[in-house]
Amino acid sequence: MTQRFLLEGHKGKAICEKCANICSTTYRYRDVPFSDGKGLASGILVGVCDTCNTVLSIPAQSTPKIKRDRNIATxxxxxxxxxxxxxxxxxxxxxxxxxxxxxxxxxxxxxxxxxxxxxxxxxxxxxxxxxxxxxxxxxxxxxxxxxxxxxxxxxxxxxxxxxxxxxxxxxxxxxxxxxxxxxxxxxxxxxxxxxxxxxxx
Structure with missing residues (x-):
C-alpha cells in the first residue's frame, strides 16, 4: 500500500474542538509545542483549521522530525x-x-x-x-x-x-x-x- 505524502497547501478535514465542528484543514509548516510544555517541534507539517487556525492533525511524515526535536541534546x-x-x-x-x-x-x-x-x-x-x-x-x-x-x-x-x-x-x-x-x-x-x-x- 502506497502511503500518501502530503505537501504544504494540501487540504483535509478534521474534528475541531474549538469550532465544535468537522472543519476543512490546510497543511502548513508550523512550530508546535510538545504536550508536556517542554520544548517544541520546529517547522513540522501539520493540518491547520481553516476557520480558527488551530493545529488539528499531524501526518505520519512529520513523526521523525518530532522525534528528533524531542530527543535533542538537553x-x-x-x-x-x-x-x-x-x-x-x-x-x-x-x-x-x-x-x-x-x-x-x-x-x-x-x-x-x-x-x-x-x-x-x-x-x-x-x-x-x-x-x-x-x-x-x-x-x-x-x-x-x-x-x-x-x-x-x-x-x-x-x-x-x-x-x-x-x-x-x-x-x-x-x-x-x-x-x-x-x-x-x-x-x-x-x-x-x-x-x-x-x-x-
Missing part, C-alpha cells in the same frame, strides 16, 4: 576526572582519526556507553573500580561536560546503576576500556566502526 553528563584520563581519550581519538573534530571525544565516550547499554560490550569489564594510574599524589583534574539526548542520558544512568559504581568511577572504567580496545589491542572491528563515525563527522 541533558548533561558531567564529571571531574584526573587529567591523564582525558589525555587517553584524546590519544584514542587521534589513533582513530588524526583529523577527527574536537567533538569526537564526546562521540567516542557515548559510543562506548551505548554499546555497554545494548549489551554489545561485556559489562563485567567495567563493573569493578579499576584505576589506570596509581595516583598517590595530587594531580591535575579536568572537567568533562557533555550535552546529550534523553536516550543517551538514560543509557548512562542505566549503566552507572548496573556497574554499581559512582559516575566518576564508571567513566574512568569506560576510558580504561577505550584504552584497552583502541590503543592497546587495536581492535579491528571497533576501529572500523569508529573510523566510519569519525569520517561522517
Amino acid at each position: 541533558q548533561s553528563i558531567e564529571a571531574v576526572l584526573p587529567a591523564p584520563y582525558l589525555d587517553i581519550l584524546d590519544l584514542a581519538c587521534f589513533s582513530i582519526d588524526p583529523n577527527a573534530s574536537t567533538d569526537f571525544r564526546k562521540k567516542l565516550l557515548l559510543f562506548y556507553i551505548h554499546k555497554f547499554a545494548l549489551g554489545k560490550f561485556d559489562v563485567e569489564n567495567i563493573s569493578e573500580p579499576n584505576p589506570l594510574f596509581s595516583l598517590d599524589h595530587d594531580i591535575s583534574k579536568r572537567r568533562l561536560s557533555m550535552k546529550v539526548s534523553k536516550s543517551l542520558a538514560e543509557d548512562f544512568t542505566k549503566m552507572v546503576s548496573v556497574s554499581k559504581l559512582s559516575k566518576t568511577d564508571f567513566l574512568k572504567n569506560v576510558v580504561g576500556e577505550i584504552k584497552r580496545q583502541v590503543i592497546d589491542d587495536r581492535n579491528k572491528d571497533v576501529l572500523e566502526e569508529l573510523r566510519t563515525i569519525a569520517y561522517l563527522g
Whole structure:
C-alpha cells in the first residue's frame, strides 16, 4: 500500500474542538509545542483549521522530525576526572582519526556507553573500580561536560546503576576500556566502526 505524502497547501478535514465542528484543514509548516510544555517541534507539517487556525492533525511524515526535536541534546553528563584520563581519550581519538573534530571525544565516550547499554560490550569489564594510574599524589583534574539526548542520558544512568559504581568511577572504567580496545589491542572491528563515525563527522 502506497502511503500518501502530503505537501504544504494540501487540504483535509478534521474534528475541531474549538469550532465544535468537522472543519476543512490546510497543511502548513508550523512550530508546535510538545504536550508536556517542554520544548517544541520546529517547522513540522501539520493540518491547520481553516476557520480558527488551530493545529488539528499531524501526518505520519512529520513523526521523525518530532522525534528528533524531542530527543535533542538537553541533558548533561558531567564529571571531574584526573587529567591523564582525558589525555587517553584524546590519544584514542587521534589513533582513530588524526583529523577527527574536537567533538569526537564526546562521540567516542557515548559510543562506548551505548554499546555497554545494548549489551554489545561485556559489562563485567567495567563493573569493578579499576584505576589506570596509581595516583598517590595530587594531580591535575579536568572537567568533562557533555550535552546529550534523553536516550543517551538514560543509557548512562542505566549503566552507572548496573556497574554499581559512582559516575566518576564508571567513566574512568569506560576510558580504561577505550584504552584497552583502541590503543592497546587495536581492535579491528571497533576501529572500523569508529573510523566510519569519525569520517561522517
